[in-house]
Amino acid sequence: xxxxxxxxxxxxxxxxxxxxxxxxxxxxxxxxxxxxxxxxxxxxxxxxxxxxxxxxxxxxxxxxxxxxxxxxxxxxxxxxxxxxxxxxxxxxxxxxxxxxxxxxxxxxxxxxxxxxxxxxxxxxxxxxxxxxxxxxxxxxxxxxxxxxxxxxxxxxxxxxxxxxxxxxxxxxxxxxxxxxxxxxxxxxxxxxxxxxxxxxxxxxxxxxxxxxxxxxxxxxxxxxxxxxxxxxxxxxxxxxxxxxxxxxxxxxxxxxxxxxxxxxxxxxxxxxxxxxxxxxxxxxxxxxxxxxxxxxxxxxxxxxxxxxxxxxxxxxxxxxxxxxxxxxxxxxxxxxxxxxxxxxxxxxxxxxxxxxxxxxxxxxxxxxxxxxxxxx
Amino acid sequence: xxxxxxxxxxxxxxxxxxxxxxxxxxxxxxxxxxxxxxxxxxxxxxxxxxxxxxxxxxxxxxxxxxxxxxxxxxxxxxxxxxxxxxxxxxxxxxxxxxxxxxxxxxxxxxxxxxxxxxxxxxxxxxxxxxxxxxxxxxxxxxxxxxxxxxxxxxxxxxxxxxxxxxxxxxxxxxxxxxxxxxxxxxxxxxxxxxxxxxxxxxxxxxxxxxxxxxxxxxxxxxxxxxxxxxxxxxxxxxxxxxxxxxxxxxxxxxxxxxxxxxxxxxxxxxxxxxxxxxxxxx
Numbered sequence: 001x002x003x004x005x006x007x008x009x010x011x012x013x014x015x016x017x018x019x020x021x022x023x024x025x026x027x028x029x030x031x032x033x034x035x036x037x038x039x040x041x042x043x044x045x046x047x048x049x050x051x052x053x054x055x056x057x058x059x060x061x062x063x064x065x066x067x068x069x070x071x072x073x074x075x076x077x078x079x080x081x082x083x084x085x086x087x088x089x090x091x092x093x094x095x096x097x098x099x100x101x102x103x104x105x106x107x108x109x110x111x112x113x114x115x116x117x118x119x120x121x122x123x124x125x126x127x128x129x130x131x132x133x134x135x136x137x138x139x140x141x142x143x144x145x146x147x148x149x150x151x152x153x154x155x156x157x158x159x160x161x162x163x164x165x166x167x168x169x170x171x172x173x174x175x176x177x178x179x180x181x182x183x184x185x186x187x188x189x190x191x192x193x194x195x196x197x198x199x200x201x202x203x204x205x206x207x208x209x210x211x212x213x214x215x216x217x218x219x220x221x222x223x224x225x226x227x228x229x230x231x232x233x234x235x236x237x238x239x240x241x242x243x244x245x246x247x248x249x250x251x252x253x254x255x256x257x258x259x260x261x262x263x264x265x266x267x268x269x270x271x272x273x274x275x276x277x278x279x280x281x282x283x284x285x286x287x288x289x290x291x292x293x294x295x296x297x298x299x300x301x302x303x304x305x306x307x308x309x310x311x312x313x314x315x316x317x318x319x320x321x322x323x324x325x326x327x328x329x330x331x332x333x334x335x336x337x338x339x340x341x342x343x344x345x346x347x348x349x350x351x352x353x354x355x356x357x358x359x360x361x362x363x364x365x366x367x368x369x370x371x372x373x374x375x376x
Numbered sequence: 377x378x379x380x381x382x383x384x385x386x387x388x389x390x391x392x393x394x395x396x397x398x399x400x401x402x403x404x405x406x407x408x409x410x411x412x413x414x415x416x417x418x419x420x421x422x423x424x425x426x427x428x429x430x431x432x433x434x435x436x437x438x439x440x441x442x443x444x445x446x447x448x449x450x451x452x453x454x455x456x457x458x459x460x461x462x463x464x465x466x467x468x469x470x471x472x473x474x475x476x477x478x479x480x481x482x483x484x485x486x487x488x489x490x491x492x493x494x495x496x497x498x499x500x501x502x503x504x505x506x507x508x509x510x511x512x513x514x515x516x517x518x519x520x521x522x523x524x525x526x527x528x529x530x531x532x533x534x535x536x537x538x539x540x541x542x543x544x545x546x547x548x549x550x551x552x553x554x555x556x557x558x559x560x561x562x563x564x565x566x567x568x569x570x571x572x573x574x575x576x577x578x579x580x581x582x583x584x585x586x587x588x589x590x591x592x593x594x595x596x597x598x599x600x601x602x603x604x605x606x607x608x609x610x611x612x613x614x615x616x617x618x619x620x621x622x623x624x625x626x627x628x629x630x631x632x633x634x635x636x637x638x639x640x641x642x643x644x645x646x647x648x649x650x651x652x653x654x655x656x657x658x
Contacts, residue, residue, distance in 0.1 A: 067563060068562075068563075069559055069562075069563075089562065090559070090562040090563050091562045091563075091564075091565045091566055091567055092565075095563070096563055096564060097560070097563045099556065099559075099560060101556065103554070103556045103557050103559065103560035104560075105557060105560075105561075105574075105575060106557075106579070107578045107579055116561070116564050116566070116574070117564035117565055120561075120564060120565045120566045120567070120570055120574075121565055164564070165563075165564075168564065168565065
């Protein structure tokens, strides 16, 4: 009871002290499959967090556990705005979900859909209508109050789903691949719009997606999940440029991953010895590197330069140009070097196949991490 | 070059035309068979209706049209008591069908395993001949459960008969029901009861209505099962059957009575199909 009173205090500092979500030791098993393996996650009030991962990584299960649709096998802590929600069904949790397929009630109008969460809370029709119209205004659908659901386009349905979830002022808004069913152009527009909406409302959003673009453009922080575990938690820049594990590096599109052994850490830069070559990079794994430990170096193809300067901090590899592929905005060329094929995305024309080329990168662009992430 | 191209274009045209012709023949065949079958069903009913307004229905030929027989339904009201009994039984069967089809129809689509087996078991009574069911109930239930033959034994056999139809009517709607809507409602704060009342009930209502309609109509016109289990209770079909068999002077009334039953049945069927169709469209 005291916990509830505490979070109702209208002092911002007091609210900041209680995270919107506090989850520790979440384990969920379906039969013999472990969907969530000791997941711990804290989300601050007003934060936009994205859970990113391939299908089967456990990201959707985690969202369903937070929403109350799945009861985790084990949960040390699962608190929403300071309230222990273990054992609370979805209708007693102060969260609302925007479902991938919207799940709008087909027998109700737009207005009735949006008002539903208020109706079940016993709010009178006049008050409901006012708040529903405000919510529809937020998603720019003020004129669609009386429409039937089957009269809406896909994008409009999605906006209604947002309005319906937001109108109850949930402590956390859960977004289950909310852009999944939209076409490319609409998706990009909605990404910007949803992010702006979240900033305006200062609300806590937790989104699940398999799209790295969505995760990077919308979030304050990103959680990368793989096989039921959190691989990395960090800002979009961290996740994209400083992957802590080999999995994150590959998932974020670092097609150049080279195995080797960590060298002696220098000032800022770390060396990786790979079959007689010394590569410059920045340590991005957890903890400190130990000289001689097995490690990987990873770099995005568009950070690989053709004919790099042979200066301090630069890694230069001589090789022969192989196949190239035109991608529109850039050209992807593979160069056969002493450490194997290195892919570079370049703006200009590709070097002729078979011609000698030097590729390389500045150490600050290359991430070096442990070959095997020691997991807690 | 251009000649070759023109030739190939011509060839494509021919192939496309042939295909279009085959499709249109197939459509016509379907229509002819469909209408033919429909005519087989409706022609005798229409004929019955025509005879019921004819001067001498027993001759089997229409002519000297009159509403005399309908008028005599108002003076000779022996059919009224059986009709009331039939309506009472049909209403009871209808309610039983609505309740049981809703319970089973909601549960079946959500079952993960054994759905096919259970569905088959439930629908199997469709192909058990009515007379067999009647005799079975008469022999088995009377002996082992001591059921007295009468109104309730008729309700029982009618329910057994109508339930698979009611279930099919319900499943058409309930198997399309998106259970994720219930999650969404729970997520918005709705209690289990509210989820049922606000979401499931309105979305399944046309299935419930169809189940009830099937129960009512199938019971109202059921004869072969009733024969064995009715004892001295007389339903409308039993009455008209007995009258037809008696070769008595009131046979002509049967034409009118059956025409009226046919009209009411068709009207109710059309209504329930329309209800179902309207729901499926939205």
